[in-house]
Amino acid sequence: MLSRRQTVAGLGAAAVSLSGFWPIAAADRAARPPRLRQGDVLGLVAPAGFIGDRFGLAEIEATVRAMGLVPRAAPHMLERAGYLAGSDETRARDLMAMFADDEVRAIMAVRGGWGSARLLPYLDFHAIARRPKLFVGFSDNTALHLGLAARAGVPSIHGPNAAASWPRAAWDSFHQIAFEAAMPTYAAPVGTGPNLSGRGSDLRTFRGGKARGRLLGGNLTVLSALVGTPYLPDFSGAILFLEDTNEAEYRIDRMLTQLALAGILGKVAGVVFGQCTHCENPDGGYSNFTIYEVLDRQFSGLGVPAFQGAMIGHIAAQISIPVGVMAEIDADAGTIRLLEPAVS
The missing domain is CATH 3.40.50.10740 (Murein tetrapeptidase LD-carboxypeptidase, N-terminal domain)
Structure with a gap:
């Protein structure tokens, strides 16, 4: 062997x-x-x-x-x-x-x-x-x-x-990027709940502001596993986007801590965390950090715009995000605006 x-x-x-x-x-x-x-x-x-x-x-x-x-x-x-x-x-x-x-x-x-x-x-x-x-x-x-x-x-x-499954929203987003060479602005969805503000809980801004940089990222588990290899791009000045699924809060915390200790989080110009599907506290209540507390603790002190709620990840109606192209994020509005096309 x-x-x-x-x-x-x-x-x-x-x-x-x-x-x-x-x-x-x-x-x-x-x-x-x-x-x-x-x-x-x-x-x-x-x-x-x-x-x-x-x-x-x-x-x-x-x-x-x-x-x-x-x-x-x-x-x-x-x-x-x-x-x-x-x-x-x-x-x-x-x-x-x-x-x-x-x-x-x-x-x-x-x-x-x-x-x-x-x-x-x-x-x-x-x-x-x-x-x-x-x-x-x-x-x-x-x-x-x-x-x-x-x-x-x-x-x-x-x-x-x-x-x-390719619902209409996923197809429209892909068609814009891949067929039309479009540069759309994507926004975290606004809820229509019965509360006075009318806003649901889709957008969570950890630190406000705007930032520009190249979009780099993807699944957090996979990205963190590439740390230390020659297959990670330089994240200096990048907009880091992340998503994950079926990960307990402590594992999300552990992987983000790895990115911080590796110097990656300290290089980026901004952070967008999309969806963390089925990442709820398995014990219920407040016996643990919620996923949003984990993200807030990791991102709010970076000194760069950071938010959660974009439709990126293990969801049916996910948007298509070009990797390696310039974009601007507005963490207060929860938007990602492409500044250049992904295709010629």
């Missing part, structure tokens, strides 16, 4: 042999990927968890056709290795094949799960930078978004996976 040290060394050797991996210089950063058009081919990949069967894939392909796009599934889409959609090498080659295929306009992950980070040493980021394409997905696919930003400088979209 290989030791952990031997396994890590083997991954590194495989990365060199498969991708010729080396850092991307600033001058070699990629241009924006092209926008989607009706009738374009959308490559479907499974970088992490597997799809149950060919009937599930057929349903996903039907969704893509409803978008006005032509689905093209990766060759080994239905393979399975435990909880993964095939071996690391197979999944990485499928992803790289989509970047190399001239007929494929953009690439979308079918689902999350776990395993995307395992692909990073096998990817040829220089080839991706030379032929940038839009990559779309969320949750565990955060590892790929951050790797693309750090090693290739390619903008991507943190948005629904292909197997998502």
Whole structure:
């Protein structure tokens, strides 16, 4: 049995042999990927968890056709290795094949799960930078978004996976960013409760003000697991956006503390925490910090604008957030305004 040290060394050797991996210089950063058009081919990949069967894939392909796009599934889409959609090498080659295929306009992950980070040493980021394409997905696919930003400088979209339910709000947001090259302003939803103010509890401002910077982030669990690796971009002056699901309050606190101790929180120009789905106190009452108390304690003392409530995360009507593009946030209003398009 290989030791952990031997396994890590083997991954590194495989990365060199498969991708010729080396850092991307600033001058070699990629241009924006092209926008989607009706009738374009959308490559479907499974970088992490597997799809149950060919009937599930057929349903996903039907969704893509409803978008006005032509689905093209990766060759080994239905393979399975435990909880993964095939071996690391197979999944990485499928992803790289989509970047190399001239007929494929953009690439979308079918689902999350776990395993995307395992692909990073096998990817040829220089080839991706030379032929940038839009990559779309969320949750565990955060590892790929951050790797693309750090090693290739390619903008991507943190948005629904292909197997998502795609309600109208999610589709409209994605269409604006990916098809129209739009620069919308997204606002935390305003409640319509019976209280005198008329406002619900959707927006929580930890520190007010406005800030500008590049949008970088994604799933907190995945991001924190990449600390100390060469696949995290520089967060200096960035707008950090985060989301998570099914994590107890103390684990959210622990991961944010890790980002603080690693110096990441001290570099950012602003913070947006989207949704923390099913992160309620399991004991009920006040026997624990609420998730909002955890976020308030972590963000209010940073000295930068920070708020919670954007429709980012494990929710049906999630918005599509471009990773790596300039934006302005207003923490008092709970808004994110894109300052440049994600696609050309």
